[in-house]
Amino acid sequence: MTRRVITDDLRFNPETGLYRREDGAEVALAHDAGRDLWLSPDGAEYVQNLNRIADPVYVRIDGGLWRTRFNGTVFSIDWNAFDLPAWVLPELKAVLIQRLRVRCRRELARMGTMLAALQDMSPAAFDGHASLGDLTAAELAAVMLGLQPVSAEYAGYFRSLYADLEGMGHPGCTEEKLEQLRQYRLSSRTALADVRAWDPGSGALTTSELEVLRGNLLPPPQPETDTEHFSRVLLRTLAALGRRPAQMLAVSADGIFRRPQDPGLPAVIYVPGAKAQRNSAPRPYDLPDDLYDDLMRFAERPAIREAQAHFGLFFVTPLTDQTRVAGPMAAGECTKLLQDWIARVGIISPRTGKPLHVTPTRLRHTVATQRARKGWSKADIREFLEHYSDNAVDAYIDAVGNDMTPALERADRALGGVFSDLASSFQGKVVPRPAGKIDKPVIVPDPENRAIIGQCGRTGTCPHSPFAACLAGCAHFLFFRDADVGAAEDYVRGEHERWRRAEGNAQRTRIQDDFARIHAGLRAAGIAAGMEDG
Numbered sequence: 001m002t003r004r005v006i007t008d009d010l011r012f013n014p015e016t017g018l019y020r021r022e023d024g025a026e027v028a029l030a031h032d033a034g035r036d037l038w039l040s041p042d043g044a045e046y047v048q049n050l051n052r053i054a055d056p057v058y059v060r061i062d063g064g065l066w067r068t069r070f071n072g073t074v075f076s077i078d079w080n081a082f083d084l085p086a087w088v089l090p091e092l093k094a095v096l097i098q099r100l101r102v103r104c105r106r107e108l109a110r111m112g113t114m115l116a117a118l119q120d121m122s123p124a125a126f127d128g129h130a131s132l133g134d135l136t137a138a139e140l141a142a143v144m145l146g147l148q149p150v151s152a153e154y155a156g157y158f159r160s161l162y163a164d165l166e167g168m169g170h171p172g173c174t175e176e177k178l179e180q181l182r183q184y185r186l187s188s189r190t191a192l193a194d195v196r197a198w199d200p201g202s203g204a205l206t207t208s209e210l211e212v213l214r215g216n217l218l219p220p221p222q223p224e225t226d227t228e229h230f231s232r233v234l235l236r237t238l239a240a241l242g243r244r245p246a247q248m249l250a251v252s253a254d255g256i257f258r259r260p261q262d263p264g265l266p267a268v269i270y271v272p273g274a275k276a277q278r279n280s281a282p283r284p285y286d287l288p289d290d291l292y293d294d295l296m297r298f299a300e301r302p303a304i305r306e307a308q309a310h311f312g313l314f315f316v317t318p319l320t321d322q323t324r325v326a327g328p329m330a331a332g333e334c335t336k337l338l339q340d341w342i343a344r345v346g347i348i349s350p351r352t353g354k355p356l357h358v359t360p361t362r363l364r365h366t367v368a369t370q371r372a373r374k375g376w377s378k379a380d381i382r383e384f385l386e387h388y389s390d391n392a393v394d395a396y397i398d399a400v401g402n403d404m405t406p407a408l409e410r411a412d413r414a415l416g417g418v419f420s421d422l423a424s425s426f427q428g429k430v431v432p433r434p435a436g437k438i439d440k441p442v443i444v445p446d447p448e449n450r451a452i453i454g455q456c457g458r459t460g461t462c463p464h465s466p467f468a469a470c471l472a473g474c475a476h477f478l479f480f481r482d483a484d485v486g487a488a489e490d491y492v493r494g495e496h497e498r499w500r501r502a503e504g505n506a507q508r509t510r511i512q513d514d515f516a517r518i519h520a521g522l523r524a525a526g527i528a529a530g531m532e533d534g
Contacts, residue, residue, distance in 0.1 A: 013026060019040070027040050027041050029046065029058070036101075037061075038058060043062070044060055045060065045061050045062035046058035046059060046061065047059050047061050047097050047100050047101060049100055049101065049102075049103075059075075059100050059108070061093075061097060064079045064080040065077075065078050065079070065080075066079070066096075066108055067108075068108070075106060075108040075109055076109075076112075077096075077108045077109070077111055077115075079093070081112075081116075082115045082118075082119050083119055084115065084118065084119055085126050085129075087129075087130050087131055088126065089115075091131065091132055091165065091170070092111065092115070094170075095161050095165060095168070096108075096111050098164060098168065099164070110157060111157075113154065114147070114154045114157045114158060114161075117147055117150045117151065117154045118143075118154075120150070121143075121146045121147060121150070123142065123146055125140070125142045126143070131170075131171065131172060132162065132170070132172070132173065133165070133170055133171045133172020134172055136177070136437060136439055137177040137180040137181065137439055137440070138438060138439060140162060140177060141180065141184065143158065144158050144181060148186055155186045156186050159178075159181050159186075162177075162178060162181065163178055166178050176440075179466070180439075180440060180441065180466075183441070183442075183443045183445055184443065184445075184450060185445055185446070192365070192395035192396075195365050195369065195395040195396060195399050196395050196398045196399050198399060200349070200351060200352050201357050202357070202362065203362075203365065203399070204362065204365040204366040204368075204370075204396075205358075205362060205363075205366040206351050208350045208351060209349050209350060209351055209356060210239070210370075212347060212348070212349070212350060212356065213239065213347060213356065213358060214236075214239065216345055216347050217232055217235055217236040217239065218290075219294055219297075220232075226301050226303050226304055226317065226318050226321075227317050227318070227321060227337060228341060229297075229298050229301065229304075230298065230304070230316075230317050230337070231337050231340075231341035232341065233298045234248060234315055234334070234338065235338055235341070235342075235358070235363070236291060237269075237291065237295070238360050238364070239363050239366070239367070240287070240288065240291060240367075241269070241271070241285050241367065242363065242364045242366075242367025242368060242384070242385070243271050243364070244274050244360070244364065245335065245360040246274060246328040246331045247271050247272055247274045247328075248315055249313065249325065249327050249328045249330065249331060249334060250271075250272040250313065250328045251271055251282075251313065251315060252270070252282075252312060252313060252314060253299075253308040253312050253313055253314050255269060255270040255271075255282065255314055256268070256270075256295055256296075258292070265286075266286040266287055266288070266289070266292075267287045267292035268284045268285065268286060268287065269285050269287055270284050271283055271284075271285060273386060295314075299314065303318035303320070304316065304317075304318065307319050311327060313326065315334075317337070323336065323337060325337065335359065335360065338358075338359075338360070339358075342355075342356070343355070364385075365396070368384070368385055368393065369396045369399050369400065371396070372393075372396045372397045372399065372400045378394070381393045426471065426477075426479075426521040426522075426524035426525050427475045427477075428454070428470065428474060428475060428476070428477030428478060428479050428525065429457075429477075429479065430478075430479050430480075430481055430525065431454075431478045431481065432480070432481055432482075433480040433481065433482055433483075434455075438452060438455050440456035440457075441455050442454040442455055442466050442467055442470050442477065443466070443467065444467065444484070444487050444488050444491050445466075445467055446487065446490075446491045446494075451483070451484040451488065452480070452483075453479065453484065453485075453487075454477055454478050454479040454480050454483060455478050455480075456470070456477065457476045457477070457478045458474075458476035471488075471522050471525065472521050479525040483525070483526075485522060488522055492522065
């Protein structure tokens with residue numbers, strides 16, 4: 001039965017396709033294609049959340065109160081409650097409308113709490129301006145860092161809103177300013193901290209652990225039940241593709257095949273999107289031949305074939321199973337089956353000597369981290385993972401030393417390649433610290449000590465990561481004569497130790513040279529500034 005969704009004063013009637021008002025009358029919504037909004041006969045304006053199509057959710061946006069109800073919970077924001085400069089709210093409303101199309105209704109509450117904190121702070125940086133695009137990078141940073149003591153989440157949310165404005169082409173909002181805002185780590189509790197630290201229980205699997213797991217995922221010599229085959233082959237596919245389990249459970253029964261027009265090419269699996277990509281067309285991913293053969297043997301099982309015909313899905317368990325997996329809504333039951341299978345097999349981690357803890361989430365982290373190791377760019381990893389922003393993939397790049405290796409942001413270069421090509425560890429200039437604002441600061445990316453050690457002298461946007469690339473040979477780097485070299489050295493030593501504790505292999509060993517080059521650049525800059533002896 002289709003679930004009814006309340007949309008402010010409208011209730012969707014699935015039987016008529018109309019929307020029932022509180023007075024009992026039913027109305028149709030008309031689509032305004034130019035603004036991509038939905039209008040009721042009385043002129044009310046709604047934005048449709050695209051995560052739901054068959055059972056639509058709308059948010060009313062034409063008044064001072066934006067409100068919607070979803071599954072019994074009301075989400076709202078009262079724009080009239082905020083005493084902020086008149087130009088601020090229209091800009092943020094435009095961002096929120098874009099977000100509500102693809103994100104959760106909780107965005108209403110998030111915007112409200114951030115605006116309340118912004119109002120209490122009353123940023124001086126807003127004075128004399130008429131748009132967020134007018135603010136310099138330093139002024140934007142002052143607003144962001146002013147929010148941080150209230151909540152690092154609010155500060156990060158403000159930065160993400162600016163990023164959306166830049167992506168929308170808002171006048172004055174530039175990638176250059178955004179990159180300077182991204183230099184700041186707003187919380188010591190970084191996203192996916194377990195991934196960054198290679199946590200043995202919840203971070204990405206190390207190379208040796210992944211090899212052991214893959215060996216156990218191959219077809220066994222002894223017969224296996226339908227459910228055992230389901231668990232093994234789904235884990236094997238997750239380990240190969242890094243998709244979310246709900247996505248794999250939504251693969252159609254005919255979504256895995258060889259291309260009839262190109263039999264020499266790999267087999268393909270069409271995987272539906274998730275979250276913001278939920279309504280996009282399924283995307284194709286190549287499959288290794290042995291995995292494809294394993295999947296086809298699974299589909300040939302009579303009980304599986306029956307269940308696939310019944311549900312129209314590929315990854316299903318038999319209809320007679322007490323714990324039946326029948327699609328994305330059964331992700332919880334699926335995870336339990338996978339963990340039960342792993343426990344029965346008894347896979348031991350060569351890293352810890354204990355049973356290997358494997359979940360679909362860990363496999364997704366592992367696939368993403370493996371791509372970072374291979375030198376995939378941040379944008380390419382984001383696209384592969386179907387994340388909303390580049391920032392969401394920072395943890396995977398950090399896990400393989402990206403703070404010290406900007407080369408990972410270049411898909412066509414080997415790990416550490418940028419540093420290896422540099423003729424000298426420090427090629428910048430030593431300059432006095434300017435008395436006024438520093439529009440392009442180079443900052444020690446340490447949440448505990450954000451010392452500004454210099455600035456970028458390049459015209460336009462720099463394609464490299466700040467700090468590390470600056471010290472490792474950039475001729476545009478202007479090192480301040482009074483820079484806090486000790487803070488920078490402490491940060492480099494800490495990052496090196498964090499990396500050293502993680503598993504190393506032949507490829508990652510080259511990062512040692514990168515750390516050495518950065519440290520040498522820092523020392524050379526200090527010598528040039530007269531702060532260290534040669």
